[in-house]
Amino acid sequence: MDGSDACEACGRHSVDRSLEDRAAVADVITAYAAAIDDQRADAVADLFTEDCVFRVFEGSKGEARGRDGVSSLVARLLSTFAATSHHVSNIRVDLTGDDAARATTYLYAWHRFLEERPDGLLWARYEDELVRRGGRWLFTRRTLRVTGEQDFAFRWIGPRG
Numbered sequence: 001m002d003g004s005d006a007c008e009a010c011g012r013h014s015v016d017r018s019l020e021d022r023a024a025v026a027d028v029i030t031a032y033a034a035a036i037d038d039q040r041a042d043a044v045a046d047l048f049t050e051d052c053v054f055r056v057f058e059g060s061k062g063e064a065r066g067r068d069g070v071s072s073l074v075a076r077l078l079s080t081f082a083a084t085s086h087h088v089s090n091i092r093v094d095l096t097g098d099d100a101a102r103a104t105t106y107l108y109a110w111h112r113f114l115e116e117r118p119d120g121l122l123w124a125r126y127e128d129e130l131v132r133r134g135g136r137w138l139f140t141r142r143t144l145r146v147t148g149e150q151d152f153a154f155r156w157i158g159p160r161g
Helices: 002-010 010-037 042-043 066-078
Strands: 048-055 063-065 082-098 102-115 120-133 137-152
Touching: 002 042, 010 082, 010 102, 010 120, 010 137, 042 066, 042 120, 048 066, 063 066
Parallel strands: 048 137
Antiparallel strands: 048 063, 082 102, 102 120, 120 137
């Protein structure tokens, strides 16, 4: 038995794969924040599966299905802001299968509005389900749960909690 066989026997290969998968999922989460801040709705949509569900607030206008729906919803939301800065932290990834994961991510986001008003602050949590397709991790479900806001009192914010 050579050294590589010994490592596989002790489970090192599966540990390495788990760490790689967790890092890849975290990369998708941070890529989402960067694409939002770059105001690139199509790049955001590219991080989702074709059959995804993306929920950012209550009501039918706050849910998108499919990549085209995500792109349209994100473009509509971004049209409200001159600039944004999304900061994600406390990313917890649970691998639920070889090609499936759930993640929870905390969010602090600053928003500069196009109209003259104070900058808006948002504290929230993303609850995600991701799958690996074609070698890429992608969101299949993403829900924004707002926990607090300052100067960001839109009726559409939610779901809370």
